Amino acid sequence: MNFLEERIVKDGALKEGNILKVNGFLNHLIDVDITRHMALEFQNRYRGEYITKVLTIEASGIALACMTATQLNVPMLFAKKSASLNVDGDIYSAKCYSFTHQKDNHIFVSKRYLEPGDKVLIIDDFLANGQALLALTDIVRQAGAEVVGCGIAIEKGYQGGGDLVREKGYRVESIAIIDEMDADRHIIRFKGDDNIYTINNI
């Protein structure tokens, strides 16, 4: 197990409906040490790549994206989920289907802050069905900028979103890829590791 997988097993929990809770260090209470560690990991994996901007989507991706941008010494841009930016007029927007709410949501980025020539690293905390990531790549495409790749903390490999994004030609680097988890059996299995680990339920 790597540092993030270890932390998931130690402090994560499964709840009914096979939901992985990592509220204790990733997306509610933020452990700044592991966040910095993940940022360094993205920097290492994308070493040698020219990156001008980090892009994420509000809200839970912001801390990780901010730390990664700090590490790379480039600005960080976050897409907004509400249309308050609309009042500015000049925005890129993309559809993002929500399986949870079974409807299309939209995300927005001001045209002013994404330009042709930008080399973009997309960062997010979770990758499940890939809809949010694809919406972000669509916004980069609209701007005439280039996606260098994606950096994800936790990919739910069994939901197929990562493969969907990779099949479209994007590089996706996920620190922990979950191949299987089961709240009934209290277990989790990571890609590249045949062991099955016990994890708490809540």
Next chain:
Amino acid sequence: MNFLEERIVKDGALKEGNILKVNGFLNHLIDVDITRHMALEFQNRYRGEYITKVLTIEASGIALACMTATQLNVPMLFAKKSASLNVDGDIYSAKCYSFTHQKDNHIFVSKRYLEPGDKVLIIDDFLANGQALLALTDIVRQAGAEVVGCGIAIEKGYQGGGDLVREKGYRVESIAIIDEMDADRHIIRFKGDDNIYTINNI
């Protein structure tokens, strides 16, 4: 002018309805250098205080709070605006009146992550009418924890929220306090500085 006031004058803009836009470095595109500079400023102003946690509210406060927590080497917790946490059952919630939408919103924090004994520094990007800040202090009070103080990037002094929070006995440290701004005249004035500065309109 201090570093943040200079940046507001240089890259901020006023739009009709006396709205200050700082999307270019503070709450859409994030300049990591000025964010780190602000985090260091909060660290300096609260030097000697014992702080165990940084608390903010999603979404635009997260980057600044994350950088401040990194500087202080403590965890960062962000209150959520949607009740998705409700499914966890154990939450603190507080009302937060929105003047924009003229209704009560609620913010949520999981009880698990805020405890009696916590010494909390509340961080946010903007302070206007003070409703969000008061809701955050209310959540800290519910947890039996203590508010050490608040660190704000931009306080709209003329809206009175900062005074309201200070009158309740909380320490509020704002890096830039705007005493006056006027989109028609393209001007802005900061607290403690008699000069009037020209600012762009959009």
